[in-house]
Amino acid sequence: MKMKERKDSVSKTYVNKNKDQKEIVRDSNQKKIMAAAEVIFARFGFKGATTEKIAKLAGIPKANLHYYYKTKAILYQELLEIILNEWMEAAEVFDNIEEPQLALTKYVRSKMQYSRNRPLASKVWANEIIHGAPVVGSFLETTLKQWLNDRVEIIQSWIEQGKIHSLDPTAFIYMIWSVTQHYADFEQQIEILNHGESYSDEEYELKTQQVVKFVLASAGLN
Amino acid sequence: MKMKERKDSVSKTYVNKNKDQKEIVRDSNQKKIMAAAEVIFARFGFKGATTEKIAKLAGIPKANLHYYYKTKAILYQELLEIILNEWMEAAEVFDNIEEPQLALTKYVRSKMQYSRNRPLASKVWANEIIHGAPVVGSFLETTLKQWLNDRVEIIQSWIEQGKIHSLDPTAFIYMIWSVTQHYADFEQQIEILNHGESYSDEEYELKTQQVVKFVLASAGLN
DNA sequence: GTCTATACGTTGATAGAC
DNA sequence: GTCTATCAACGTATAGAC
Numbered sequence: 096m097k098m099k100e101r102k103d104s105v106s107k108t109y110v111n112k113n114k115d116q117k118e119i120v121r122d123s124n125q126k127k128i129m130a131a132a133e134v135i136f137a138r139f140g141f142k143g144a145t146t147e148k149i150a151k152l153a154g155i156p157k158a159n160l161h162y163y164y165k166t167k168a169i170l171y172q173e174l175l176e177i178i179l180n181e182w183m184e185a186a187e188v189f190d191n192i193e194e195p196q197l198a199l200t201k202y203v204r205s206k207m208q209y210s211r212n213r214p215l216a217s218k219v220w221a222n223e224i225i226h227g228a229p230v231v232g233s234f235l236e237t238t239l240k241q242w243l244n245d246r247v248e249i250i251q252s253w254i255e256q257g258k259i260h261s262l263d264p265t266a267f268i269y270m271i272w273s274v275t276q277h278y279a280d281f282e283q284q285i286e287i288l289n290h291g292e293s294y295s296d297e298e299y300e301l302k303t304q305q306v307v308k309f310v311l312a313s314a315g316l317n
Numbered sequence: 318m319k320m321k322e323r324k325d326s327v328s329k330t331y332v333n334k335n336k337d338q339k340e341i342v343r344d345s346n347q348k349k350i351m352a353a354a355e356v357i358f359a360r361f362g363f364k365g366a367t368t369e370k371i372a373k374l375a376g377i378p379k380a381n382l383h384y385y386y387k388t389k390a391i392l393y394q395e396l397l398e399i400i401l402n403e404w405m406e407a408a409e410v411f412d413n414i415e416e417p418q419l420a421l422t423k424y425v426r427s428k429m430q431y432s433r434n435r436p437l438a439s440k441v442w443a444n445e446i447i448h449g450a451p452v453v454g455s456f457l458e459t460t461l462k463q464w465l466n467d468r469v470e471i472i473q474s475w476i477e478q479g480k481i482h483s484l485d486p487t488a489f490i491y492m493i494w495s496v497t498q499h500y501a502d503f504e505q506q507i508e509i510l511n512h513g514e515s516y517s518d519e520e521y522e523l524k525t526q527q528v529v530k531f532v533l534a535s536a537g538l539n
Numbered sequence: 540g541t542c543t544a545t546a547c548g549t550t551g552a553t554a555g556a557c
Numbered sequence: 558g559t560c561t562a563t564c565a566a567c568g569t570a571t572a573g574a575c
Contacts, residue, residue: 137447138448139448140363141365142361142362145568147569156543167568218447221443222444225447225503226360226365235509277492280447287454309535339558342558367549368552380553387552389551389552
């Protein structure tokens with residue numbers, strides 16, 4: 096109520112500000128929808144998620160959701176795009192670090208942090224891949240393939256310089272991906288096996304350190 | 318037609334034999350349905366799978382599927398039970414081997430073979446866990462928890478005997494699970510990143526050897 | 540931009556003849 | 558045990574008033 100009054104009074108004075116306000120409302124609603132979509136898609140998959148569930152969780156009528164996102168498929172695609180961008184950001188730390196020990200440590204920590212902070216996003220992504228990557232398949236073929244090839248070259252150069260053990264760089268990267276993403280994707284299983292409790296920040300930090308050690312040991316860095 | 322005639326003629330002479338024949342038909346149909354269910358559930362998830370798709374792939378009418386499995390949920394549960402039993406079988410090789418190097422090598426190889434032979438089953442399982450283990454949750458709490466606890470004790474004893482490095486046994490087991498299952502669950506991604514081709518038997522054997530090395534190195538066994 | 544009511548397609552499940 | 562026809566329930570998406 097108070098907010099609305101303030102908005103109206105502002106709109107009378109500054110037309111541009113009012114326009115901004117509308118955009119702010121739009122952004123706010125889209126963010127609420129996207130946050131809800133992430134929860135529902137993670138829990139039920141694409142087909143199992145219903146626009147009604149998403150709308151209810153977002154606190155808006157279903158028709159309103161369809162006003163912002165014409166179809167469920169479009170909503171899903173936009174969510175995957177957001178997740179993809181986050182994935183790529185987390186991967187950037189691998190670059191521009193010459194020493195393998197530091198580069199690997201930072202990368203693994205970055206991936207573990209992502210699993211900690213965005214488990215739902217990780218699950219949506221995993222679900223998409225498990226079901227054959229119907230939406231993100233083309234991205235895998237282009238962007239991810241390029242990213243992998245570049246990283247394989249870096250690792251190969253480390254091996255040639257004798258900085259790490261001889262190993263299969265692709266298998267090595269898959270190990271890093273799988274071990275770190277496991278903490279997000281299999282979250283419920285981990286929680287059940289941990290006396291029904293999720294890890295505290297301290298426990299998770301210890302797990303992270305352990306995973307870093309596994310990765311470094313696999314490369315012969317101790 | 319011929320089959321039917323033969324069955325009838327047999328039934329007149331050997332009642333028991335006829336019963337066997339019927340059971341054979343039943344078993345055969347159930348196997349066809351279950352095989353199709355695995356494909357469809359793996360590709361589309363529980364909600365995305367339709368009984369019509371499953372029946373069509375199995376080569377029977379939808380109503381017939383419902384004759385054998387009253388509901389889609391029951392079909393899904395029975396499939397998970399089969400997968401669970403396979404999972405437990407693959408895990409048995411961990412036991413009764415005193416030397417960590419051999420026990421770990423055999424276990425990792427067993428898991429990698431399972432990912433190779435039964436990628437669809439692995440995906441159905443992963444999908445179930447990612448979505449919060451609504452069906453197998455109780456199993457995780459009891460059987461899997463017990464299995465994990467026992468294995469943690471074995472690994473702990475290895476550490477105390479100085480046979481392997483000091484490490485977090487649970488995190489170590491999670492690493493083995495995640496790395497090996499990755500080759501099944503993220504099969505499509507791996508294929509796309511491998512010039513669009515799935516691994517040959519020879520390539521997969523090399524990847525298996527690499528994964529074994531990673532696991533052994535993580536435990537300080539080189 | 541918001542929301543109620545509803546049209547339309549899909550799907551799980553069954554009835555009932557064979 | 559097999560199969561065609563059918564239906565009730567659900568879910569996506571939209572029309573149209575506000």
